[in-house]
Amino acid sequence: MVFLCKFLPKRKIYLEYTCMYMYICIVKLEQAIQSNKFKNEMHKASLNILYTAWWLKTQMSKVLKEFGLTHEQYNVLRILKGKYPEQLCVKDISCRMIEKSSNVPRIIDRLVIKKLVKRADSPTDKRETVITLTQAGLAVLAASTESVNQLMDEMVRMENREAEQLNVLLERLRGAEV
């Protein structure tokens, strides 16, 4: 059972939980945002996507925190791993970020301080900086990825077929542009 709450109440007769401490296992959107006034199913779906993304991020961040990583720092490390041992410049990382408007130079600043990545000038283009994973970065990434995968396995029990269908629908949603 996964909780968002910091503590379980000591009293026999509980007071109301504040929303911050409320169980994260609430499933229904209507209950999570305490509203059932949706313009239509598409409106509900957009709120559902935003809520599910928050839910996923919150769960993952709890695990990543044990490794001193934020969700975004983890994303940068994974991108670097994807091409390892090749080096990537800041732009290459930005392009691969899930949230495109992330400020990659500053995320890298923090990873450099923790000695998980190294910055160097590019030999081919003097405007560029190239980023490399350090051995420490590789180790932290491996350990945290294992924990994240374990969390996902515990948390989400979805049929492969259902996940496939979800992927189709999400791309259908984004692609519906005319």
Next chain:
Amino acid sequence: MVFLCKFLPKRKIYLEYTCMYMYICIVKLEQAIQSNKFKNEMHKASLNILYTAWWLKTQMSKVLKEFGLTHEQYNVLRILKGKYPEQLCVKDISCRMIEKSSNVPRIIDRLVIKKLVKRADSPTDKRETVITLTQAGLAVLAASTESVNQLMDEMVRMENREAEQLNVLLERLRGAEV
């Protein structure tokens, strides 16, 4: 056609677009994050949800910016409207936020400065503050909601049946906890 880019290039032979200016109409996740290494369909689905949420927020924020609102400020206004003319305390708003960890007191600070909401002490509980929409708040909300709805109609062409199915799958995902 919706762009993320600030400008269209003046040159005949274009240089590469930087990722920040790249078209937002990329549909395929593989292309958007330039990776096709997914552990399984569920892993891909989780990235797809995070990316789609970012995409939705980015699109909506562009519209809301014309009204001087952030996505979160808009969410607070909508929640207040949902119970209008009833007043809500900060906790009631927090519970209804899509992103539960939002810091509602500070979002309200900014809405108060813009005179879109009013703060007052609760008569029944001295710890509480009650928040009310002002006439200006109602007006800005009505206008911005119209624009947002219009955007959604233009942007997303999804069958009602598909949106329903998407809602089922998202709740299935969150509810799959054991």
Next chain:
DNA sequence: AATAAATAGATGTATATACACTTAAATAAA
């Protein structure tokens, strides 16, 4: 009634997002 526990809201700090802007370098066009 006195005390312990919990709540409501606010505040402080580190990190991240959104967006505008700057500088140096690279590239296309004149």
Next chain:
DNA sequence: TTTATTTAAGTGTATATACATCTATTTATT
């Protein structure tokens, strides 16, 4: 070859998130 355009990375500012902590107040328990 000179100039205009574009790119890469970084910086500054306002806002938001994540999380811990504080104070006043309310509620349950003793």
